[in-house]
Amino acid sequence: MCNKPFMIVIDDELEVAALVQEVAELVGFEAALATSVREFKALRARREPDVVFSDVCMPEQDAIEMIEELAGEGAEMGVVLMSGFDGRHLPTAEAIAKGYGLSYIGKIQKPFRLPELQALLERAAAWCAGEPAAGAGDADSV
DSSP: OOSSOEEEEEOSSHHHHHHHHHHHHHTTOEEEEESSHHHHHHHHHHSOOSEEEEESOOSSSOHHHHHHHHHHHTOOOEEEEEEOSSSSHHHHHHHHHHHTTOEEEEEEESSOOHHHHHHHHHHHHHHHTTOOOTTOOOGGGO
């Protein structure tokens, strides 16, 4: 159970990361943003997040590689995924996260509507409060 849950938002589009960070803070998270997996790792070295909210496709290293690393380390954080590509990357990344046994919370397709983002972030906050993420679905089904 998380007191004030900590989230790291990762997106190479700074404006998108900042929007997710702002909404996350409105729903009760303490949130930090990173524009690359390298920045995420530096933030994580200082403080382990309860949830990582990551774009799937990024330069240098993508979320799938990051998920594999997190699973290999036995990370217990919740995972939320987003993508602005044609949508084929999200189901693959979701399957990989679940296959590695990570706590998959949900996904959202960019561009997204603010109510969809807020609902997904509220679901992540509920997961931090001990409510199961299983069967939570995606922002599309909110």
